[in-house]
Amino acid sequence: MLSVEHVTKRYGAFTALEDISLTFSSGVCGLLAPNGAGKTTLIKMLTTLLFPTEGQILWDGEDILSMGSDYRGLLGYLPQEFGYYPNYTPKQFLRYAAALQCIPRQTADQRIVSLLEVVGLSDSADRKLKKFSGGMLQRVGIAVAMLNDPRLLILDEPTAGLDPRERVRFRSLIHSLSKDRIVILSTHIVSDIETIASQIVMLRDHRLYCCESPAAICGRFRGKVFEVPADTPLTGGQYLLSEGQRDGGTVLRILSDAPPQTAVAVTPGLEDAFLAIYREEGRS
Numbered sequence: 118m119l120s121v122e123h124v125t126k127r128y129g130a131f132t133a134l135e136d137i138s139l140t141f142s143s144g145v146c147g148l149l150a151p152n153g154a155g156k157t158t159l160i161k162m163l164t165t166l167l168f169p170t171e172g173q174i175l176w177d178g179e180d181i182l183s184m185g186s187d188y189r190g191l192l193g194y195l196p197q198e199f200g201y202y203p204n205y206t207p208k209q210f211l212r213y214a215a216a217l218q219c220i221p222r223q224t225a226d227q228r229i230v231s232l233l234e235v236v237g238l239s240d241s242a243d244r245k246l247k248k249f250s251g252g253m254l255q256r257v258g259i260a261v262a263m264l265n266d267p268r269l270l271i272l273d274e275p276t277a278g279l280d281p282r283e284r285v286r287f288r289s290l291i292h293s294l295s296k297d298r299i300v301i302l303s304t305h306i307v308s309d310i311e312t313i314a315s316q317i318v319m320l321r322d323h324r325l326y327c328c329e330s331p332a333a334i335c336g337r338f339r340g341k342v343f344e345v346p347a348d349t350p351l352t353g354g355q356y357l358l359s360e361g362q363r364d365g366g367t368v369l370r371i372l373s374d375a376p377p378q379t380a381v382a383v384t385p386g387l388e389d390a391f392l393a394i395y396r397e398e399g400r401s
Contacts, residue, residue, distance in 0.1 A: 118142055119163070119269060119299055124172035126158055133158045135323050137172070141269075145295045147310030148303040150320040151395055156303045157197075159320075160273045163301065164194050176269075193267030195258045197274040203247035207238055207257050210246060214261045225264070232260040236290060252283030259290065270300045276309050288313055307388045317387075319394065326394065335385045342389050343380035344368045351377075358392040372396070 119141040126134045134155045148156050161167040162174060165181060165188065174181045181188040201210055208229060215225035233239045236256040246254065255275055262270060272291070276284045284306075291300060292313045302310055310317060311331055319326040319334070327334060342358070347367035351357060355373040362368070370383070372393045385393075 118177055120175040120178075121159075121163075122173050122175065124159075124162065124169045124174060126155075126162060126167065127170045132323055134320070137320075137325050139318060139325065139328055141299050141301060143295070143297065143299055144315040145291060145300045145302060145310065145313050147314035147317040148301060148320075149305065149307065149310060149317050149391065151305055154320045155323055156305075156320065157273060160271060160301070160303050164192060164271055165189065190265060191268045193262035193265065193270040195255075195262045195270075195272045195275055197277060199258045199261070201246050201254070201257065203245065205246055206243045207233060207246065207260070208242045210257065211260055211264065215264050218265055220264060228264060228266075229260075232263055235263075235293075236260050237286070250283070252279050252286065255279065255283075255287060256290070259294075263294070268298050270294060270298055272300070272302045274304055275302065276304065276306060284309065307386075307391050311387045319391075321394065331387050334390045335387055338372065338385040338390055338393055340382065341372055341374060342383055342385040342393075343371050343373060343376045344383050345371060345377055345380045349377055349379055356393070356396055358389055358396070 121137055121139040124134065124137045125132065137159065148159065150156050158167065162169055168182065176184060176188055205213065211229045211232070212225060215229070220228070233242050236259055238253065238256055238260070241249070241253065246257065249257070276287055279287065288309060291302060294300060302314070304310060314331060316328060317331055317334060318328045344363065345368065347360070347369055349369060351371065354375055355371050355377070358370045358372055360367055360369055370389065371380070372389070373380070
């Protein structure tokens with residue numbers, strides 16, 4: 118189990134995160150917030166790339182900083198952008214990464230064959246990485262992060278720049294890897310985690326806003342989300358969330374405690390909740 122206990126991170130006079138307390142257990146946890154909310158700062162502290170100004174992070178009750186290499190040995194990490202050698206093949210690159218981790222050659226070769234199958238790259242094992250699409254490179258990154266069979270897998274914005282088909286494939290892969298380990302997936306793309314995360318952490322104003330299931334977060338806005346025709350004037354207390362198409366016409370999806378008479382109540386989704394929670398921040 119991974120625990121974050123009253124963690125604060127400051128850069129001089131600027132507080133990036135303040136008094137964060139969380140507990141992570143097996144399964145997928147989505148770290149969902151707009152860009153600039155502190156997701157990457159938290160991720161870097163979980164991976165020991167940054168250190169808390171206050172508080173501590175514990176693995177099974179032991180401080181991860183005092184654990185040192187023992188903690189990093191059970192950690193797999195895929196940064197938002199990872200470096201690779203374009204003229205290497207996936208097999209060569211994974212062997213190189215395994216050598217850096219001091220994994221014995223025979224063990225590494227067996228693991229590499231298995232991982233390339235898991236990430237769907239067995240048929241491309243001997244193609245050069247410079248010929249890979251963005252989605253294929255991300256799958257190579259997952260394989261690298263999984264080389265040591267980690268108990269904790271951390272992914273920072275793993276679907277950025279991927280097309281919809283690759284994002285679906287990536288979500289399925291992450292779900293399959295989460296059965297016996299903690300997977301923390303940082304993103305600002307709601308669809309990446311809506312169907313696979315058992316809990317979602319949301320940050321707001323550099324603090325923890327909530328750590329709940331997707332259903333519980335959506336339930337906060339039950340009876341407050343409506344659809345109205347596109348030409349409906351909105352008054353005070355009626356907030357535009359998004360626009361969509363229904364029966365060939367454009368509708369507005371709004372948040373309100375006092376909707377217009379033409380409004381039709383709809384079941385709030387995680388995207389509605391995300392837009393409602395961060396509507397005052399002026400960014401998405």
